[in-house]
Amino acid sequence: MQPQTYILPIDRSANPVIERWVKDGQLRATDEQLPGTNGRVYALSPALLSTVCAADDFHLNVGRERIGVPIYRMPEWEYSSIVRASDTFHQHRIAHLIQPLLVSQQVFQADRWIANVIDAVAGAPLVGPQPLTVGEQWSDDGRFVPEATRLIRRHAFWMLQLGFELPPTRDLDGHGLVLGIDVGLRPLVTVALEGDGSWATGGIVRFTPAIWRQLSVAAIAAGVDTVLVKRTARLLRYSAARELIEEGFLVPVAQTARAVVAERLNYAGFERHIVRQMREEAIRDFLTAWLPQRLHAWGIQFVPTDPAFTSRDCSRIGCNHRNHPSEEEERIEIFVCELCGHSMNIHANAALNILRRGLPEVRG
Ligand SMILES: [Zn+2]
Secondary structure, eight states, rough: OOOOOEEEEEOGGGGGHHHHHHHHSEEOOOOOTTTTTTTTEEEEEHHHHHTTTTEEEEEEETEEEEEEEGGGGGGGHHHHHHHHTTOOOOESSOOGGGGGBTTTTSSSOHHHHHHHHHHHHHSSESSSOOOTTTTTTTTTTTEEOOHHHEEEETTTTEEEEEEOOOOOOOOOOOOOOOEEEOSSSSSSEEETTTTOOOEOOBBOOOOOHHHHHHHHHHHHHHOOOHHHHHHHHHHHHHHHHHHHIIIIIIHHHHHHHHEEEEEOHHHHHHIITTTTTTHHHHHHHHIIIIIHHHHHHHOOEEEOOOOOTTTBBOSSSTTTTTTOOOOOOOOOEEEEEETOOEEEEEEHHHHHHHHHGGGGSSOO
């Protein structure tokens, strides 16, 4: 069985180590072509390959070196597979700090949460192959395949490919809906189904600049490394988003969809669109990497569409009027068409527009 692969960026601080491996033949250039990447692919020597494992959420062990790789930025199966293969994996005891970030929970108490993050980071990490920051649902089925590890060079940047054996999830019996999805922070994902049904996942707590400042102030007051505290807060938000996306969206999709339509994202789009809307790392990774890769593995068609005006156009068939929603409408999350009076949830309206735009490209 061909392993599924996932690609992550490598921190530039590792460049001198990697160049040394190339020089002394531990890394060998190959003619391999990896889908979705246009860079030179390097294979690791058997000696290096046998050492590849996760050191912590932000580092990979290779040989005697620790290189900066955001391990935590993988979907749940892949993440938990490599952690379970890594006996010396370090993680602070932070799993209980994920739930408070889900907006369906009680009111978010920032002061208390921040104090708990500081406590957790100040304490000794837990060492062992335990993926603490993921839910239970997916965790036991995948397997990390070290032999599929590759390094990829693009100009001065290096990327890492990791390989996994993942079980198929698709239940093909009697389903075959086309879904349109809109992503945001609250809810994280809104899904429109053919035939006007819809559902939404929960959302995650919005971090204001004040919360980030408060994290720094509290870290300094406690004498704890500020960088580590902020990184841990990001990791926790990422883990909360991953849990919602995997369990609230990808599990149902695996059972029901024959095609999924989503907004096409590119870097130009990020500056303009994503940053402004405060969409964050997990959502970006989800749209650009997890979703297309998962759907491909499950044999579900992925249809990216033009993201422009999806939240302003009226989704009522025959209308399509381009609206200028008021701040009040956005605040209460209700879309009202200025032309035909059609009214519905603002995210469901966007998801429906995305679905309609993609439908002509869905294979019979
Ligand atoms: Zn209308």
